[in-house]
Amino acid sequence: MTLRDYADVLKKWWKIIAALAVVGLVAGGIFSLVTTSKYEATAQLYVSIPTSDSATELNQAATYLSRELKSYATVASSPYVLGPMIEDTGLNRSVSDVSDMVEVTNPTATSIIQINATAESPAEAQEIANGVADQLIKGVASLSPEVANRTDAVRAEVLSRAQQPTKPSGIPSLVYPAAGLVLGALLGVVLAFVLDSLIRRPRTLHELRSVQGASLTATVPRLKQLSDALSFDPAAIEQSGAAQPNPYVTTLRSRLQQRHAQVLPQVDGCATFVVTGSHTGDGASTVALELARSFAALGSRVALLDAHLSDRGLTNLLAQQDRPGVSDLLERRAGVDRSAVQLEPGLTFLPAGSPTGRASDLVCSEDMVSLLRELRAEFDVVIVDCSPLDESADAPVLGELADEVLLVTVPGRVGWDQLETGVAGFREVPVSLVANKVRSARGHAGLV
Structure with a gap:
């Protein structure tokens, strides 16, 4: 493990470390209170x-x-x-x-x-x-x-002769809370590394290539500065917008073009891509947005759906919270003409819509099947942003209606068993892995 790997472990398990440090601080404080001064x-x-x-x-x-x-x-x-x-x-x-x-x-x-x-x-x-x-x-x-x-x-x-002492002897009472804090934090660090070692995680590109049932399609380097816009991170989108095309999105789009010729403007047909992540924060929503922009720049007619109705990540990112959207369409409170937002030439966005307590029911309903069927008839590319696999089973259900699933994952963040189980949940549909936030030391970023 490199120094950065150690830092990642501490960052991942910081809550446990902080909790044990607080426990140590409280225990040291209690001990100092009950200990009589000598x-x-x-x-x-x-x-x-x-x-x-x-x-x-x-x-x-x-x-x-x-x-x-x-x-x-x-x-x-x-x-x-x-x-x-x-x-x-x-x-x-x-x-x-x-x-x-x-x-x-x-x-x-x-x-x-x-x-x-x-x-x-x-x-x-x-x-x-x-x-x-x-x-x-x-x-x-x-x-x-x-x-x-x-x-x-x-x-x-x-x-x-003995003089009357003016200060207590031994360890000052304030030392006990400080010592408890340090010992608790050290115990938390040890526990963090023990827990992390018990969970097998694919950390390198070589290991990601060996995931059963999926192929590694693209890798994207970790964002160094907000102005870099090199990783699939919402902060990068907010900072740099779409002025400069992301080269790693371009390579991802090229690989999808090789597999699905119908995404090209001059070819009849439509391809549907479901984009999801292993965990919240893996960058799946940003992948969906940037990929849609890349296809639109090519001249394709693109429909982008925010099917993450509970979190509404894309809807919030694009500041479309007040517009009707997918939930309103599925509950028949609004039509496509009122819900659709033209983000840029060739790119139509359907926001999540009004908050609902039936998010998964709506996403997995027959009405959603009908909506996707209508969009396939009108557009060249349909991209569906789904909730991550650790939150719901929406993505596997919608994956049955897609031509390919893009599973965005951060190396070292998800365990082998969890990743392979997630891939297996898509059954017959092809699954492509997009490795996000990859360090250069772990492999070359781009098309693989």
């Missing part, structure tokens, strides 16, 4: 042995002290120290509770004992740290053996 206070003691003029005694004292310092750190968090400390300070806590709140360490290669006390309030943390330090001083003196008639062979002194 405050940490630190006291330090310096442990020493009275000096001696004898080098031997000094060496022995240093060895003894280094061994005993670890023991004193353990004693500091034992009931021997904590019990009296609780009595002296009047804390309403058990020895076990205070033991969990106290951490006593001896930094390597030092004679320092560091007492860290963590509590839910700054005052309590300070009181516990200083209380343990004061009690440990007494404990060190009482536990040290007598040496040369001295009762305090080992002496502990306060190096620094």
Whole structure:
């Protein structure tokens, strides 16, 4: 996969990524609210042995002290120290509770004992740290053996007393929502790639050529700028209009001319083409419009129908929402003379017409069959824009009345099974694939 392929996956599954990111944000926010802030206070003691003029005694004292310092750190968090400390300070806590709140360490290669006390309030943390330090001083003196008639062979002194902390210790509460947001988004990205890998999709022109029951007729490159007008995108039509013929539509029209000679002005007969897409947004409506314009420019008499009565894509694109159209014709509220719009010389457009709740019923009715029959008798080319396959079965039904179906698809957007099932739904009618929004790295655009 290329970098653009990865970007496509993220774009396709962005809703899942965004949803999990929001879930992570909310979870982090809740966790920050329910988590109690902790405050940490630190006291330090310096442990020493009275000096001696004898080098031997000094060496022995240093060895003894280094061994005993670890023991004193353990004693500091034992009931021997904590019990009296609780009595002296009047804390309403058990020895076990205070033991969990106290951490006593001896930094390597030092004679320092560091007492860290963590509590839910700054005052309590300070009181516990200083209380343990004061009690440990007494404990060190009482536990040290007598040496040369001295009762305090080992002496502990306060190096620094604990100060009341002003800020909570640990991770700031605002970090949890941010971390939840990032973790949720990362989980969403992983899930997006897992889901995308589970769905087999034809992504290259070679794979599209191997779709059973259809032939790849034309490819169109992805639109880079609105002024390019190189892909079947409504934005390109709105920006550039029909001033310049789309070369890829011309190649598509040429292939259809090879298969259906009756589309030519000097040849008797008529060819009907049903244009549909795999998904909404594949560009099928724009293919139908541009193809109709291309045939009209050739001199053919062309009828263009917006049979997507629910979405009315072409009707909206051409700003014909207020005119009667196909729905009014089929429900016999208007005639062809009132519904038809002359877009340009040789091109007659029948808009979708008034909104209706019976869109599929009307499209698949006998009246639609009669309408298409009348249009075939009057025009050289009839192009029917249908709803995409993921919305309704209108296109397969109307495909039975067509000479060929143009199925517009974007490589990598539809799964193999869905695409082949859609093609198989047209049964005997020839199906041509039009690959829209193809990147140049995936093949040359144009007639294939």
